Amino acid sequence: xxxxxxxxxxxxxxxxxxxxxxxxxxxxxxxxxxxxxxxxxxxxxxxxxxxxxxxxxxxxxxxxxxxxxxxxxxxxxxxxxxxxxxxxxxxxxxxxxxxxxxxxxxxxxxxxxxxxxxxxxxxxxxxxxxxxxxxxxxxxxxxxxxxxxxxxxxxxxxxxxxxxxxxxxxxxxxxxxxxxxxxxxxxxxxxxxxxxxxxxxxxxxxxxxxxxxxxxxxxxxxxxxxxxxxxxxxxxxxxxxxxxxxxxxxxxxxxxxxxxxxxxxxxxxxxxxxxxxxxxxxxxxxxxxxxxxxxxxxxxxxxxxxxxxxxxxxxxxxxxxxxxxxxxxxxxxxxxxxxxxxxxxxxxxxxxxxxxxxxxxxxxxxxxxxxxxxxx
Amino acid sequence: xxxxxxxxxxxxxxxxxxxxxxxxxxxxxxxxxxxxxxxxxxxxxxxxxxxxxxxxxxxxxxxxxxxxxxxxxxxxxxxxxxxxxxxxxxxxxxxxxxxxxxxxxxxxxxxxxxxxxxxxxxxxxxxxxxxxxxxxxxxxxxxxxxxxxxxxxxxxxxxxxxxxxxxxxxxxxxxxxxxxxxxxxxxxxxxxxxxxxxxxxxxxxxxxxxxxxxxxxxxxxxxxxxxxxxxxxxxxxxxxxxxxxxxxxxxxxxxxxxxxxxxxxxxxxxxxxxxxxxxxxxxxxxxxxxxxxxxxxxxxxxxxxxxxxxxxxxxxxxxxxxxxxx
Numbered sequence: 001x002x003x004x005x006x007x008x009x010x011x012x013x014x015x016x017x018x019x020x021x022x023x024x025x026x027x028x029x030x031x032x033x034x035x036x037x038x039x040x041x042x043x044x045x046x047x048x049x050x051x052x053x054x055x056x057x058x059x060x061x062x063x064x065x066x067x068x069x070x071x072x073x074x075x076x077x078x079x080x081x082x083x084x085x086x087x088x089x090x091x092x093x094x095x096x097x098x099x100x101x102x103x104x105x106x107x108x109x110x111x112x113x114x115x116x117x118x119x120x121x122x123x124x125x126x127x128x129x130x131x132x133x134x135x136x137x138x139x140x141x142x143x144x145x146x147x148x149x150x151x152x153x154x155x156x157x158x159x160x161x162x163x164x165x166x167x168x169x170x171x172x173x174x175x176x177x178x179x180x181x182x183x184x185x186x187x188x189x190x191x192x193x194x195x196x197x198x199x200x201x202x203x204x205x206x207x208x209x210x211x212x213x214x215x216x217x218x219x220x221x222x223x224x225x226x227x228x229x230x231x232x233x234x235x236x237x238x239x240x241x242x243x244x245x246x247x248x249x250x251x252x253x254x255x256x257x258x259x260x261x262x263x264x265x266x267x268x269x270x271x272x273x274x275x276x277x278x279x280x281x282x283x284x285x286x287x288x289x290x291x292x293x294x295x296x297x298x299x300x301x302x303x304x305x306x307x308x309x310x311x312x313x314x315x316x317x318x319x320x321x322x323x324x325x326x327x328x329x330x331x332x333x334x335x336x337x338x339x340x341x342x343x344x345x346x347x348x349x350x351x352x353x354x355x356x357x358x359x360x361x362x363x364x365x366x367x368x369x370x371x372x373x374x375x376x
Numbered sequence: 377x378x379x380x381x382x383x384x385x386x387x388x389x390x391x392x393x394x395x396x397x398x399x400x401x402x403x404x405x406x407x408x409x410x411x412x413x414x415x416x417x418x419x420x421x422x423x424x425x426x427x428x429x430x431x432x433x434x435x436x437x438x439x440x441x442x443x444x445x446x447x448x449x450x451x452x453x454x455x456x457x458x459x460x461x462x463x464x465x466x467x468x469x470x471x472x473x474x475x476x477x478x479x480x481x482x483x484x485x486x487x488x489x490x491x492x493x494x495x496x497x498x499x500x501x502x503x504x505x506x507x508x509x510x511x512x513x514x515x516x517x518x519x520x521x522x523x524x525x526x527x528x529x530x531x532x533x534x535x536x537x538x539x540x541x542x543x544x545x546x547x548x549x550x551x552x553x554x555x556x557x558x559x560x561x562x563x564x565x566x567x568x569x570x571x572x573x574x575x576x577x578x579x580x581x582x583x584x585x586x587x588x589x590x591x592x593x594x595x596x597x598x599x600x601x602x603x604x605x606x607x608x609x610x611x612x613x614x615x616x617x618x619x620x621x622x623x624x625x626x627x628x629x630x631x632x633x634x635x636x637x638x639x640x641x642x643x644x645x646x647x648x649x650x651x652x653x654x655x656x657x658x659x660x661x662x663x664x665x666x667x668x669x670x671x672x673x674x675x676x677x678x679x680x681x682x683x684x685x686x687x688x689x690x691x692x693x694x695x696x697x698x699x700x701x702x
Contacts, residue, residue, distance in 0.1 A: 039509060042530045043521060163497060170500040174528055216485055224567055225483035225551040226506060227498070235498065236488040317530070319503075 004137050007371035011089065013135045014108055014365075018087035021128065023110060024079075026086040028069035030093075034061040036068055040320060040351060048094045050103060062093035067348070067362060070111050075354055083114035089367070101368075108132070109342075111362035113349065119294040121361050122324050122344060127301035129328060129340045129363045136370040138339065142329045143307055145266055146314030148172045149323030150273065150287055154259045157282040158252045162238055168256070173317035178260045182253055209233045255280045262312040266295055269310040294324070320348035324361070336369045379590075380426040381598040384438055384447035387415065387429035391581065394473035395448045402609040403682070404602065424598045433457065440464050442588030445595060446602070452478050452556060452579035456516050466697045467582045468603070468690050469610065474581030475558065478516055480523070480574035482552040483545055484567045491572050492527035495552075499531040513537040513544030514554035516576075523554075523576045542566040585694045596695070603691040608682035610690075616660050617680050620672040621650040629670050637663040642683070654683065 004010045018025070031052070037045055050062040063069050066088045074080060089108040096103060110128055115121040126143070133141055148169075155168050171178040200208040212233035216223075223229065255276065262272050270292055277284040299305055315325050325343035330336065342363025349358040385399075385406070386392040399406050405420040406427055417427035428444060435447040440458040451467065458464050482489050489495055502510045510532040514520050517534055524532065535550045542562050544550035556579070557563055560570065583606065591599070618639070622629050630645045630653070639655040655663045660677065667675050 038533050042509065043512075043533050044525060044530050046517075046534070047521060163501070166501050166504075167497070170531075174530070176528070212487075216487065223483075223485055224545040225486065226502075226511070226548075227483075227486065227551070229485070231505065232486060232488050235501075239488060 002137065003371055007136075010136045010371065011106075011108070011367065014132055014367075015087070015089060017128075017131060017135065018108075018110070021085070023085045023087035026066070026070045026073055026088045026111075027090070028063065028066065028073050028088075030063055030091070031060050032063045032069055034059040036072070036352075037061060037064060040068060040348070042317075042319075048096070050093045050095065064094045065092055065364060066090075066107060066109055067111060067345070067364070068352070070362075071113075071348055071352055071360070074111075074113055075349060075352055079113075080354070081114070083112075085113075086111045105366075105368040107364050108367050109362060109364040111360065113360050114358055115361075116359060118344070118359055118361070119290055119297055121359065122294050123297035123301050123303070125342055125361050125363050126298055126326055127303050129326075129342060129365060130303060132365050133328060133330075133339055133370060136367075138328075138330050138370065140331065141307065141339070142309070142331045142334075143303070144314065144327045144329065144338075145308050145310045146312070146325045147291065147310075147323050148315035148325075150291060151178065151256075151259055151312050151315075152323075153284050153287040154256060154277070154282065157277075157284055158255065158280075160248070160252060161241070163235075163242070164248060170317075172313075172315035177313045179257065179313065182248065182257055182260070205237070208237050212236050251280075255282075260313045262310070264309060266305060266308050266310040269312070270295070273312075316343060320345045320351055322346040326363075337366070339366050339369050340364070341366075378424070378592065378594045380424050381446070381595040381602075382426050382428055382444040382589075383419075383602070384428045384430050384435040384444040384449075386432055386435065386448060388431075391432060391448075391474055392429075394471070394581065398448075398471055398473070401613075402605045404605055419602075422598065422601055424594055425602065439584050439586040440588075442586045442590070445586055445589045445591065445599070447584050447586070448581055449584055450474050450476070450579050451582055452476065452516070452519070452577055454582070454584060455577060455579075456519050459518070464586070464588055466585045466587060466694055468585050468694060469583050469606070471581045471583060474579075476556045476579055477558075477575050478519055478554065478556050478577040478579060479563075479570045480520075480552065480554050480576065481542075481557075481563050481568040481570050484564075484569045489571070492524075492529060492574065495571065496527060496529045499529055503531060509533045510552070511535050511550040512552055512554060513541050513550030515541060516554050516556075519576055520554040527573075542568060585697070587697055591698050596698075599694065600688070600691050603694070604684060604688055605682070607688045607690045608684045611683040611685065612680045615654040615656055615680070615683065617678045618653045618655050618660070618663060618667075618675065619650060619678075620653075620667045620675040622667065622670050622672045626651050629667070633663055633666060636666065639663060642685075654680075 034049060034051055037049065045064065049064055052060050054060060070086050070088060074084060074086065087110050090106065091104050092107045093104050110125060112121050112125065130141060152169060155165050167181045168178055171181045200211060209230065213229045216229050258276055259273070262269050270288065274288055277288065295305060321343055323344050327338040328340035330339055340363050344361045346357050346359050349360055350356060385395045396406060406417055407420055408417040415429045417429065419425050419427060430438065432449050432453055435449045436453040436457045438444045439447045439449065448471065454461050454465060480492070482495065489498055499510045512520060512532050513535045515537055517536060520534060535544065537544055541553050541555040543566060544553055545568065546566060553568065554576065563570065625647055626649060627645050627647060630641055630651060633639050633653065637655055637659040639653040641651065641653055643652055645651060664675055
């Protein structure tokens, strides 16, 4: 597509669309406490933040996105605890030297909170974002779909011991991804201590744990840093077992490698997953039905399934994001990057202080990319 | 007179003493025009050079901005303070003092953590277990972020520390640290250990050139004079002068000695005359044994003060980065 001739008009139409759908316009402050972003997104976000200090020494940042500020405003407002939908439009601030793009640029977006029918809300977000990009002239988009929750359902059903679930969960959104974690060679038992510990742990886990605690105590090492002796003992035993067991069970690895490699049109992906679960005798009916349901709902909302591709290893870091993710591209201008990015983040509001988990799904629309010829 | 070449040197402490000794060795006498209190000085006998006495971190910032032309500062500060260090400055030569390593150190009690991969593993499980991220105390925010990213460690936050970083784990302010260490004694005293692959940078004081400074012709001439002396002293320090008279064709003896021991004959070799060679210090005794085997009558070894050569590798290095002809 070519960018719209009248960008302002396209934005007006976008805002009208949001209002028509009953979304409340959110206008959070530009200046935000930096600690929230650093704590939720990790240290790596710092290199993208525009940081400022207030005279009393507090660290603030210019909002790098809207999701966290809108979520905070929702929790502080009268609708906290109820289902609510918000839209936003305005500048965000991110340092992007590699793309030599300006650090200030406009984004629009949608956030839906507290909608228990998750499949429906997911489909709603995708459908709305496609209507949004149409306002900017993008009528034939490509949609990339992922759902780490589905892969993690395989991991759970296989009943793998730690650290495998932990490592695999952390692999999403990392270079190398799950395939790298699955194919990593087990670390050798460097000092022979592992074999002893692993043996002891198999017969008497409590004895193994106190053996390690004793090691630490005998060495007279001061207990500092936020980890308890017990936690260190647990991990040492876990590592010892890994080293002596020779790593992941080959059958389980095979199933997971095949699950991670599933890619293609979403209906085929669903069939492959189903066949894989059946041949491995894993009961994943609930997740597979939910996946099918989401596809069906999207189709009903007019989302063209034939323009979608699914990849099992596509996902954001499973942190406050909890599963379903999607990105929208302009196939004629793939190099500018995604024009919409979205997903489900059921754990965010809990992290921000809400009592318990609140369903949340949203997307950000890269208005600057849709309106400008600017490369990503 | 045109504007001078500005060279920033440390204004206090061990770094200053070492820098003074370095200049003295190179025959560059730094003078403070109005005694010890003054923050400006000159170099005796060289016109068009002005010396500024600043703190090491100020020197780094001034180099980054191109506000001074040369400076003496640690590589750790260059890499930490200057975001695009490779574009902004050129490390002209390491000076052999101010050596220290920037390292990742964790509590000794973490007997399960030996490598960055272990740290990554622990960081991943940390939030779920403790409801917060792993905290890293450091004043090297940029070095830490870069090194952790290279090792795919993402689940942590930095706690900026402006002094006594090594005490942060004990006080509960952080779980681990990234800090500078020379002997490791301070780390050990604080019950910390360096990870096996936890050395981020082996740093020492460097003579650093600012590529963004204004380098006109008079300043390049001054640079050439300074670097000639520095290179001459450096070359002299790294070689010994060997004299020997050998029977037969001295040229053949020299050819083999050049190939085996990396020596040079700065004044050429004549067929019947005595040899005068410059030999790197680390192959010196090999050369002497070889000369004895070649029936040398006598071999003398001496140290020279300066070796001025037609080509100056230090000057060439800087000028090639400035985009000019040496």
